[in-house]
Every structure is written in C-alpha cells, then in structure tokens.
Amino acid sequence: MATITAQQVQKLRETSGAGMMDCKNALVEANGDFDKAIQLLREKGKASAAKKAGRTTSQGLVSAWISPDGSKAGVVEINCETDFVARTKDFLDFAQNLARLAAEKTVSSADKLLAEKLGAETVEQTLKGVIGKLGENIQVRKSFTLGGNGGKGVIENYVHAPVEKAPLCGSLAVILQVAADKNSDDVKSLARELCMQVAAANPKWISKEDVPADIVAKEKEIYKEQCRQSGKPEQAWGKITEGKLNDFYKQFCLLEQSYIRDSKTPINSLLKQASDKAGAPLAVKGFVRLKMGEE
Template sequence: MSVQIPAQRVKELRIKTGAGMMDCKKALQASDGDMEIAIENLRKKGLASADKKSSRAATEGLIESYIHAGSRVGVLIELNCETDFVARRLEFQKLAKNIAMQIAACPQVYYVSIDDIPKNLIEKEKLIEFGKEDLSTKAENVKDKIIQGRINKRLQEMSLMNQSFIREPDISVEELVKQHIALLGENIKIRRFERFILGEGL
C-alpha cells in the first residue's frame, strides 16, 4: 500500500523542484515522505532527461547583465531556452545572473565550451608547449602525453562550461545548466557572452 502524502507536502516539493505534481507525489511516496530523498531522486531523473533535450531548438530567452562591485568589470550574456514562459521564470533569470557573475569572476574564460575554441588557437598552444625547455630531454612518447595533458588543462581553463560553479564548487557550470534543464523542462543554452573591463585596450 502506497504512503498517503498530504497535498501541501506535494505542493512544497513542486515549489522546490519545479517538477510536475504527479512526479512529486510519486517521488514522496517512493521515499516514504522524506523530502530530501525525494528531491535527490527527482534531480537524478531530471539530469538523465536533460541530455535528451539538448538537441531541441532554444530560440527564446534573455540577455542578462552583471556589473561587479566598483563598476570596473561588466558582463553581458545571452541565455536561450525554448519558450517565453520559461524565460520569465525566476529560476531561469537567476541562472542567467549567476552565469554572468561566474564570467566576471573568471578572467581566463573566453569561450562557452571547448568546442568553440578555434583550431588555430589550439595549434598555437601546442607550439608553445612544444618549445618549453622542461620537455627537451623527454622521450617523444612521454613528451606527447605531457603536452596533451597541458593542452587539455588549458582548454578547460578557457571554457565556461568546464568551470566549477562559484556558488557551489562541487558542480561545474555545465552541470548547473543541466540541473535547470531538468528543473524547467526545456533545453537551455548559453549562446554567447562579452566581458567588459574598464580601460582594457587603451
């Protein structure tokens, strides 16, 4: 016999997770009413479905700005979703603001993902690594492995999606976005961003 869950408890879980009423009810029944276990199970279920939504077109959304304290660093970001309804959700708007703050806090980040980094820049990084003196005495196969490791690390440093989320360092920005895909039920894409630093280039 399934556990009887009060409607108020189901509503509370829905507010916390954004999941559907029936999903919330089933999650609470499966966890014998334990809210934390129900949230974790819904999160796992949602993250699994997030990858399936990644190919769906995301043409709505918003442009968010963030100006860091002191007004010397500013960020503009375009965050896309599938519908205007989700674009108006507070959770989506908060995600955009958090990502903008993340970009302001990561001056070494220039691209949304590793896939966006130009091939000629990757080749340039390889040439720099090949020329480093600490590798001159290494065997070729060892040298190649070291260089590839360094290149991978450098590319991750330049990619926004690979950064640890500043407010929750045990998850990446990519995982943060996936959590919100699961929460809001739509594909979400960071399309582009621009960082402005006072006096840069003068």
C-alpha cells in the same frame, strides 16, 4: 639584428610577468617580434598564458543596459581624464544613454555608435557638448550588444563596483544570454549566476569547440616545446600535451570552468542540472565581459 629598447623590455615584462633579463633575451632571440618573444617566454616556462597586454591608464567606467523583456542588451566603455568627472551626473547619464542606444540599435562598434542619433543630435555631437560642459577629453571606447534577433531566451547582467547613483555603471560589466523556451525565474537566476562566473573567472569562449583551431595548434606547439626543453621522453609528449590542453580549456572556456560557488561542479554540469529542472535544454548563447581599461 633589431635594436631592443628599454621600453620594449618593460612592455614585455608588464605583459608576461617574466624577469627583465628573460624579457630582453627573448626579444633578442625573436629579433624584436613582440608576439614571438611572448611565445618564447611561455615555451621556457617564464610567462603565463593568462597575462593580458595593454592596460590603459584612462579613467572612466562601463555601463550596461537590458531591455525590460530581457531580449536585448548593450554594454559600453566611456573614458575620461579623472575619476571625479566619471562620477558626475552628466557623465553617468551619457554612459547609460549610450548603453541603451547600443542595445536598441544593435550597435557593436564604438565608431558606428558615434554616428547614431541620440535625440536630435548624433552621439558625436552630443559627446562634444558633454566635453565642453565637463572640461575633459571624453572618448567612447567600446560598444557591444547581445540579442535583438528575436531568439528565445533571456539576457541578464552583472556590474562590479556599481556607482551608487547609477547601479548599472561600474568598473566591470557582464551581459550574458541563455537560450530557453520559457523565461522562468530559474532561468533568469541561472543567467545571473553565469554573469558572476564570467566576471570572476574571465573565460574567453563558451565551449572548447569555440576555440579557434589555430589557437589550439599554437598551444600544442608550446606544450610540446616545454616537454622537449624539460627532457620528458617523446613518447609521453602526447599525453602531457592533452592534459595541458584540458587545463587550458578549464581556464578559458566557460562550460569547462569550475563553478565559483562550488569548485567541484563544472559549469556544464550546472547547466545540465538547470536544464533538467526546467524540463527543456538550456544553452549559453553568448556573453560579453567588459572591464574598464582592458584591451
């Protein structure tokens, strides 16, 4: 039997939101397997599927950039040691330059971005200079991009808690691409609204068809175990499981979510209304939601 440490119990508690003893018992039952312990807690109704693990304590910010024609976008997370440094002009300039470079070169990897040229030097060489000037350890943590493949449509962004001196830098950024034949103001407005939806509701996938089969299967297993433990008759498990799965889709799939400005309107209906107005089909092609400090 694996030895369960206080640190393991604390980590599981922070991740799941369950009580200390529930976490310890789950780890003992799972023989120290962290993921299995989370599943056990969920089966017993002690933890939420929406809890996230591994938040960092680093300071820093995220920065977004969109090309003038709205065809490509990049978003990066840059970490440092103090909020003071994160607000300096040198740090903000560095973050904004990296977001632009990521978009222009279509680099969706922090490691690959370090190897790209930023002017006469590589990003890694430039980073060393910024570290030397600001006197803090600085890391390029994440890099993501959208567009750049010549497809029709528009990309918009939303930045939460923007820095006054750099409005495309903040604590959270979303970039989202809508496929459309024509980039009208209405399409751009829709894309901006959907960016705010993603920022507020934090979906993981665009549609329920995008959810990996293994995740769906795992959710169904958990729901059936919940039914078993609660004493529900077995003939009712199928209907209950489908209902819970639909709730899962409504929480984590963008098109199934309720619109943040009108809870009675699902996003797929909002998209259809916009398509009818545009006279042509509109579709969400992709999105990236990047929050400072999240795994």
